[in-house]
Amino acid sequence: MNLAVDNTSLFIAFALVLIAVFISMREKLDLSKDILFSITRAIIQLVIVGFVLKYIFQVDNTILTSLMSLFIVLNASWNAHRRNPNQHKKFFHSLLAIFVSTYVTLGVLLLAGAINFIPSQIVPITGMIASNSMIAIGLCYRNMQAKFQDQRQQILEKLALGATIKQSSQDILRHSIKTAMQPTIDSAKTVGLVSLPGMMSGLIFAGVDPVHAIKYQIMVTFMLLSTTSLGSIIAGYTAYTHYYNHNHQLRD
Missing domain, CATH: 1.10.287 (Helix Hairpins)
Structure with a gap:
């Protein structure tokens, strides 16, 4: 074709x-x-x-491929960091979340033999993983900011009764992580019935047998569920501490 x-x-x-x-x-x-x-x-x-x-x-150089992959992760981390409305945010936490979620997922795919360490596979897959992790983390950050503002009085009461900052923030954390993961979960529910995502559509458009294209899309679905869950959990559990000072008091 x-x-x-x-x-x-x-x-x-x-x-x-x-x-x-x-x-x-x-x-x-x-x-x-x-x-x-x-x-x-x-x-x-x-x-x-x-x-x-x-x-x-x-x-087709290993070092260049690794550097390009790392560049994608750093860029995604910076954009996720910028989407955090908290003025006490730290770039390292966004970098940690995207770095771990991306390379854990990528490592599993390499070990399973689903992909090879060649630039034509590593670079696009890294981009897909890091971008979805970035979007999920951004949702987590924004939801967390809104919840801390809405539930400020409840948190102050919990702290006054002796709760730790983690106990006081637990409901917000769970809701923020759930919000971050929900779009990926909803997408997985409708894939193939409502939408034919990029990987599958691209392969079919290029003339690949739809049955083989489906296998790749299943792999991508597993991959995105992994990266959004890891990314949002790491981001959530590192970012919520920014709302408290060193004395474990809620910031203004």
């Missing part, structure tokens, strides 16, 4: 973006600039990454 997207096809497809811009202007959503900026940024980033990946794939 000969698959090719030329510049004319891209130009015509850009009309889909204009539909979103038109709706934003028509309904006065004030999103037109954000849409155009995000599209411009996406194009620039993808073009640069495309040439970088082409070089890495051709060289």
Whole structure:
């Protein structure tokens, strides 16, 4: 199968973006600039990454592959860190959560022989794992911030009665981790029935037997459940301490 997207096809497809811009202007959503900026940024980033990946794939060097994988993890960690609304946040905690969740999952896949340590497999899989972990951690952070604000009085009462900061925050932690994992769980429930995700659709589009494509998608589903659970748990249990000072008092 000969698959090719030329510049004319891209130009015509850009009309889909204009539909979103038109709706934003028509309904006065004030999103037109954000849409155009995000599209411009996406194009620039993808073009640069495309040439970088082409070089890495051709060289097929273990060190370069590892560095590219680490770059993806660091970038995902920085973006997750930025999504944390707590002013006392620490970058290391986001890095720890994404680093562990990504490389534990990646390590299991390598040991199982599901993937090989070659750039054409390691780099895309690392990106899929790290991005999903980043999204889950961001949800965990935002939910935690909202819950600590809403339940401030309850937490103060628990602390006054002698509860530890962990006991006082347990309900918030559980709810935040659950919120972070829920989109992945919901997606797993509907995969194949409502949606045909990227991995499966891409393989089918490239002419791979759908039965073989399904196996890869099952692997991806396992992979994403693992990384979102590990990432959100590590992020949650390291981030909740930021809401307390050194004397175990709730910060203002």
